[in-house]
Amino acid sequence: MIIAVDGPTASGKGTIAKRLAAHLGVPCLDTGLLYRAVGRQVAINGGNPDIAADALAACNFPDKLLEDEILRTEESGSLASRASVHPEVREALFKRQRAFAEQPGGAVLDGRDIGTVIAPDADVKLFITASVQSRARRRWLEMVEKKLDHEEEIPLSEIEKDVVARDARDINRKDAPLKAAPDALVIDTTTFDREAAFEMVLEAVQEALNKR
């Protein structure tokens, strides 16, 4: 059983994916973290994420990097978004994601192209979205609460600009753009609280599993 959870940045898809995986007792992969590690590794190498060769060279980042809190920063998200544009990078990360999806017992994966590219054969496809303003606000609150970007607090208006830029890059890239698979259930969490959104997800998953 493969469950794909896609959607734009800060839509709440990560939280939903983790809760769903815990509920079903299956492992969960945050694929954004892989792209964040690539983006960060480019910076460590002194490269430029807009250059395909630099981004590709960063795909063999050490696994230890995945545990580094620095990957959660806005800067790492932005580096990831730039590095993820290159088809070479997406191809290099494909096998790892596909192997995770195919493991016996099933898995939940969250990202941008799980339902369209990594697992078009997923049993359940969810596309979690929300307005730019509410996503920027969530990201900002999360950063303030966790004090992620230690240096200076980034103003909400800056986060909103970054969300818009990341959406544009993710939606408009040629290879594996961010879009809902035709058979995905689209859930807009702008007006829902977390519990209501999760209830909807659970219902959809249950329905899909009953049909199997």
Ligand code: C5P
């Ligand atoms: O989801 P997260 O914000 O951690 O992702 C960081 C960036 O990685 C995204 O803005 C997107 O450009 C890229 N990404 C992607 N495909 C995925 C997951 C993330 O292109 N499956």
